[in-house]
Amino acid sequence: xxxxxxxxxxxxxxxxxxxxxxxxxxxxxxxxxxxxxxxxxxxxxxxxxxxxxxxxxxxxxxxxxxxxxxxxxxxxxxxxxxxxxxxxxxxxxxxxxxxxxxxxxxxxxxxxxxxxxxxxxxxxxxxxxxxxxxxxxxxxxxxxxxxxxxxxxxxxxxxxxxxxxxxxxxxxxxxxxxxxxxxxxxxxxxxxxxxxxxxxxxxxxxxxxxxxxxxxxxxxxxxxxxxxxxxxxxxxxxxxxxxxxxxxxxxxxxxxxxxxxxxxxxxxxxxxxxxxxxxxxxxxxxxxxxxxxxxxxx
Numbered sequence: 001x002x003x004x005x006x007x008x009x010x011x012x013x014x015x016x017x018x019x020x021x022x023x024x025x026x027x028x029x030x031x032x033x034x035x036x037x038x039x040x041x042x043x044x045x046x047x048x049x050x051x052x053x054x055x056x057x058x059x060x061x062x063x064x065x066x067x068x069x070x071x072x073x074x075x076x077x078x079x080x081x082x083x084x085x086x087x088x089x090x091x092x093x094x095x096x097x098x099x100x101x102x103x104x105x106x107x108x109x110x111x112x113x114x115x116x117x118x119x120x121x122x123x124x125x126x127x128x129x130x131x132x133x134x135x136x137x138x139x140x141x142x143x144x145x146x147x148x149x150x151x152x153x154x155x156x157x158x159x160x161x162x163x164x165x166x167x168x169x170x171x172x173x174x175x176x177x178x179x180x181x182x183x184x185x186x187x188x189x190x191x192x193x194x195x196x197x198x199x200x201x202x203x204x205x206x207x208x209x210x211x212x213x214x215x216x217x218x219x220x221x222x223x224x225x226x227x228x229x230x231x232x233x234x235x236x237x238x239x240x241x242x243x244x245x246x247x248x249x250x251x252x253x254x255x256x257x258x259x260x261x262x263x264x265x266x267x268x269x270x271x272x273x274x275x276x277x278x279x280x281x282x283x284x285x286x287x288x289x290x291x292x293x294x295x296x297x298x
Contacts, residue, residue: 105153
């Protein structure tokens with residue numbers, strides 16, 4: 001099991017990697033010299049790593065064999081907002097990461113703390129704020145040191161494990177860790193699926209404009225009644241509804257005016273009778289991606 005954190009230059013090249021084990025020991029730490037980017041004033045203001053600091057450091061690619069072995073020996077990879085680090089590591093040449101169990105401590109925070117406080121899963125605070133809420137402090141290096149961030153992530157993980165039913169990880173053994181993660185992942189996936197189901201709900205809203213034109217909107221909140229309101233339809237998946245009706249009404253759209261249509265009575269009836277269902281979060285994500293493409297290439 002590895003707790004990891006990376007620092008980057010301009011959110012591109014990896015400049016620092018730290019890895020800790022379950023026992024609170026840093027088992028790997030290294031700085032790397034970027035090969036493409038020579039100066040990084042914006043990133044330097046965050047992590048304070050200067051070009052001079054890494055002038056004699058190896059490149060990430062040169063260190064890849066030892067990095068690959070580090071990850072090959074781990075079955076779980078744990079971090080905070082882990083997907084960013086994982087994606088950068090993949091892009092830098094680290095292989096077989098998709099075979100690992102990935103645990104995001106930010107997801108744990110949302111499950112056990114954030115959702116009870118009504119926090120949006122997609123607008124969660126960063127590591128420093130989460131640590132503060134859990135009563136965990138950074139050391140002398142402060143935030144945005146890979147070593148310090150990884151250690152704080154480990155401490156946050158341990159604190160959040162106390163919220164797992166029975167907390168099998170209380171014994172701090174690998175077996176207890178695995179049992180705790182099985183319980184947590186089941187809880188998280190169920191809670192996230194329910195969250196996505198509720199978040200997908202919304203309303204198709206049709207209002208009458210001058211010149212016999214209609215405005216079609218897709219909103220999460222129910223609209224207030226008004227003389228201009230022609231139709232409001234509650235649907236299980238508002239993103240899927242927008243994608244479906246984008247195709248159905250495409251020929252009715254007024255050129256150059258997104259969301260404005262010349263509708264007839266049959267169109268209005270079709271909208272009023274429209275319904276859909278929420279399958280699962282993966283299907284919802286596909287609808288979101290399809291809608292994005294439809295808006296780019298109408």
